[in-house]
Each structure stands twice: as C-alpha cells, then as structure tokens.
Amino acid sequence: MSVSQEKFKEMLKKKGLKVTNQRLLVLEVLSGNRDRHMTAEDIYELVKEDYPDIGLATIYRTVQLLLEMQLVDRINLDDGCVRYEIGQNLYEDAHGKHHHHHLVCKECGKVLPFKDDLLEELERHIEEETGFHVLDHELKFYGQCRECREKQNSTEKHVEV
Amino acid sequence: MSVSQEKFKEMLKKKGLKVTNQRLLVLEVLSGNRDRHMTAEDIYELVKEDYPDIGLATIYRTVQLLLEMQLVDRINLDDGCVRYEIGQNLYEDAHGKHHHHHLVCKECGKVLPFKDDLLEELERHIEEETGFHVLDHELKFYGQCRECREKQNSTEKHVEV
DNA sequence: GTGATTGCAAACTTTTTGCATCCGA
C-alpha cells in the first residue's frame, strides 16, 4: 500500500530507463499482494485486468529488472516455478536486507513467513571459518502446518475410510 | 565409495521393484561424486560411459525414485536445473537427516558445503511459536567466495583495464 | 510368462529471445 512509486520512478530515471505503465503496474500488483508469493503468471493475470494488452514477456523482463534493482526477492518453492515478492526497499522504513524465512507445508503447500535474525550470528561464523563473504541467504523449512497436523490427528481418531 | 549397494537392493525388493543395471549405475555415479551437485544431465553423461544405451528419461525416473526412498537430496541452486546429491542413508554410520548447507558464490558459481546444527534450536522455536512441525530445511547462503574476493582485491589494486 | 522397466520421441512447462512496432523523454 505505502510503497513509494515516486522512489521507483526516480530510480528508473537515474538508470536512464523509462517509466512505463507496464512497469508501474507490475510494481503495483506486487505491492498489493505482499502476502502472496507470486509467479510470473500470477502477476500477468492481475496486470491484465488493468492493462489487457500486456505480454507475459514483459512481466519476465520487468521482474528481472526489479530483481536487479533489488526491489523484489526471488523465492523458489520447488514447485516448478519461481516466485517473486516485493522487498522492503521501497518502503519508508527501509532497512536494506529483509530477512524472513519460509515455512512450506508438505501437505497443503501453504507458505508461511517467519521472521528471525538468528542467522546473522551464523553468517559471521561462516566468514571467519571459511572466508566466504555472505551477502544474502535463503532459508526454507519443510514440514506440516498446524492445520494439516490437526486434520491428520482428527482423522486418525475417527479412522475415516 | 562405501555406499551399501546391498542395502539398496534390499530396499528395492522390499518395495516390489526390480534391481536393474540402470538403477545401480545411477546410484554408483551419485555415490562416486558425493562432492559434486549433479544435474540429471551430469548423471546421464557419466552413466553413459558404462552403459551407452541409457536414456535421459531413465535418469529422471531413477532420481525421482531415489528421492522417494530418501536416498538422495534435491538442491536447487537457481541456475535453471535441479541438482541431486547422495544422502547419508546408505552409509553404515547413517543418522537419517543430514544437514549441511550450501555457500553459493555469486561470482564463480562455486558451491561449498558447510556443516552446522544451529538450526535445530530454531526449529524447536518455530514449532513452539507457530505450531508448524518442521521435518526438513534447506539453507543457502549467497555471497562471494574467498578466491573471488581475493581476485577482486588484487584487480582493484592493479586497476587492470 | 508377466508385469515392471526402459528407450525413444513427442509433449509439456517455464522462461528467454529476435524482431518489427511503439512510445516515453
């Protein structure tokens, strides 16, 4: 909601790139769906509502651009397509790197975000021990969400089927 | 090297599946390249040396099977193809879940393994806080490896080009 | 012998690219 479109426009101009309707709409769709993890196709369908002529290739080119500008993050949930979510850099309270992790339910596929800064300590440890300079990380937990667990427990009791 | 082929054969028989040359060779190639993170194509090329008639589809079907049997792990380094590496379950000192993480160099693409059990504490924390039952995790660090860092420093000093 | 397995080719999915056209600055 409070994503700064003006900031985005400035960033584009500073790079000598053009402010187009398509770019603004992709950003808008991403910022209006911060809670979802959107595939290129998802974004395409939503942008088409406002701009029916847009092509899927433009979506791919735009998310690529947004990635390079570090305005979105890439998430791979191993379901065959890459997902994108808007980062923190266009918000007023920007901090640079944002680090939330993903809890992926193996049963229903739901993805929950989870915040934790525990890894910062580990990153320092890695740098000391291996000389590898950590810039970013990606952490996914796979398991069973509470709902699926409860569903399983109740069917176990009733032995349905 | 010390991977137990006998254990694998037994596991296959127990599931009513057949022990084929192709399956044994895929396993052999994976266990002979524990340090690499192999794509289906990589495995295909290596198995072909011993068994030129094998088809790529068989590789895909076999790694799928090995995944279901929990004998290999899947790694996605976001370079467009899924990678596989042999797990611990066929080794004598098997522990079930093995947890090493991956340090991915953004410059040269090299992948270094890194062992750490820090996440176990975090997993308990997640279960308490969210009710999400963690079964497995995947952690990747992106950054710059020591060699690329050193290379960069030396070119910065000499200002080559 | 019989059903699982395989190799091949075709299909499928996601993403990228070439190119003529269009449009923002």
Added chain:
DNA sequence: TCGGATGCAAAAAGTTTGCAATCAC
C-alpha cells in the same frame, strides 16, 4: 526524433509422459 520498451511468436531448456519393446524375477 530516437533509443529504449513492448507484444508477439518462435525458440530454448528442463522435465514428463505415452507406448512398444525389453528385461528381471
């Protein structure tokens, strides 16, 4: 005006699938 941006269609790349032939048991 003019070079970057777009839409379209084709291509690319990785993976899956249908099917007849083959092989393990």
